[in-house]
Amino acid sequence: MFKKFLSNQLDLLKYFTRWAVIVTPVAIAIGSLVALFLWLLNWATLFRFGHTWLLYLLPLAGVVIHLLYKWYGQSAEKGNNLIIDEIHQPGAGVPKRMAPLILITTVITHLFGGSAGREGTAVQIGGSLANLFAGIFKLDEADKKTMLTAGVAAGFGAVFGTPLTGTIFALEVIAIGRINYTALLPCLIAGLIGDITVSAWGIKHTLYHVDIVDTGQVLYGQHLPVSLILLAKVIAAAAIFGLVSMAFAKAVHLVKNFSLKWIKINWLIPVCGGSVIIGLTFLLGRPDYLGLGVAPEHPGAVTIVSAFQQGGSFTFSWLWKLTYTAITLGTGFKGGEVTPLFYIGATLGNTLGELMNAPIGLFAALGFIAVFAGATNTPLACTIMGIELFGGEYALLFAVACFTAYFFSGEGGIYPAQRVAHTKLPVGEAAKPKYLHRMLAKYKL
Known part of the structure; x- marks a missing residue:
């Protein structure tokens, strides 16, 4: 041996x-x-x-x-x-x-x-x-x-x-x-x-700051590690994060399919896409939704970093970034989807934190990783990303947000080549209502 x-x-x-x-x-x-x-x-x-x-x-x-x-x-x-x-x-x-x-x-x-x-x-x-x-x-x-x-x-x-x-x-x-x-x-x-x-090589990565807040709760004299009210808010926000990540994936595919169907000259597709981006920027009067969205182009610009602060985002900044990115990638420009997803998630988290009277920095961080988790179907990796980028204090909430968003984001994602080894929801006999009724009758419940 x-x-x-x-x-x-x-x-x-x-x-x-x-x-x-x-x-x-x-x-x-x-x-x-x-x-x-x-x-x-x-x-x-x-x-x-x-x-x-x-x-x-x-x-x-x-x-x-x-x-x-x-x-x-x-x-x-x-x-x-x-x-x-x-x-x-x-x-x-x-x-x-x-x-x-x-x-x-x-x-x-x-x-x-x-x-x-x-x-x-x-x-x-x-x-x-x-x-x-x-x-x-x-x-x-x-x-x-x-x-x-x-x-x-x-x-x-x-x-x-x-x-x-x-x-x-x-x-x-x-x-x-x-x-x-x-x-x-x-x-x-x-x-x-x-x-x-x-x-x-001397390249520095962006640092993000989440203010430390007490996430615990005292219930009947006992200290709980997580406030039940806060946990409910995180689950509700994460469900929205998942739906928005699904909307992002569908928006990119929709723009691409629409362009291919209605614009017969291929090189005109990016011309139209670029023109729409110019028009939207002129209409909004702000360049905040161009480019990567990390560094501010002007004082007071909405960026991923600013979303971690009170008042660092507008109510619909996430929607504008989603629109800009769907048009950019859907009409043939190149780059990734993840950093825009960070922007969408962080600004949406900022908005939901305001609406739910929740910690702004924490909800920006949750949106940052959860929208990404839903769009790529990688909740475990995104939970770990939350720990690597923001620290381990909120690891449990990171996991709740990422896995909830994952389930609410639908079966698809931003990578069509990604295969489905196991569906997110139960399938087969056990998932059918009749099966549940038979089990209840069997045990006389």
Whole structure:
């Protein structure tokens, strides 16, 4: 028995060493390219702030993006969904051009004011480089799946400074209702190395502050760890977060399908999308819903950071950001969905906190992670993200918000390639009303 135990431990050590050796250079490469991307994104944002007339060139920028993907994109146009498909069933491969193409086009989108995020770019950088290294290392099909998953973890963990979230996200996003832990160790190594690499390049991540509030309650002389009233408010808000995340996913698909149906000349689709963004900005008289939504363009601007403060958001800021982003991504501009989801969730949380007389900073944080959880169907990863970004004081409320939003967000999401391993609601005989009636009759209840 001792020899068997020793043999198992040696096999585990070999497994760890092998993947550490394989994944480390991949994660360093991904982290370095993500660091370059974040630097370019910050430059593009600040340059646009100083040259506001660039917004009027957004339609032209959309045509450039369209032509780049038409001439050089090929299958890279599928973006994150291509990577998820390859993890499910390797076949077509992830093209080498995906990483530079998505990096360039995302920077173009932000430089001219499109409302998009950065997670999609980081994930595609991770998938593209992981696929490249899988070929160099001559990995078999099973190891290639693991490598691609680790690439997603490295890209996501590096772009947000959340290595553990990146690890769980890469495992959880593949299929709804199922997590395959086969790639857990390589993903954890990749997420950590990717995040460390970004920090080593001197790139700083946005810091968020949530005021500490007492969430407990004294009931009949006994102290409860969570106030029942606050818990009820969190559940109600989380249900709304889930519905809004579903609305976001459907809005992006709706804009895309509408554009393809009614605009027959493909390069005119981004022209129309960019023109609508310009018109909305002129109508509102505020540029707050352009770009990433993290840094303020002017004093008093609504941003993700400002949403954590009293009066840091307008009542319908979340709806405007949802509209801007759906138009931007639905008409062919490039970037991710997650940072806009953070913006939508934080500003909606600010509004609901005001309406429910609840802690503003806490509800902004809950919206930040819960809308993301509902849209991507990754409640566990988003719970961990809440802990990594905001601290562990509210871990229980983070979990309640994320899982509630997950159930209320419907069966779909922002990634069509995401498969359904297990439905969110019970199906089959046990879910039918007749079954319940028979059980009640059997036990005479």
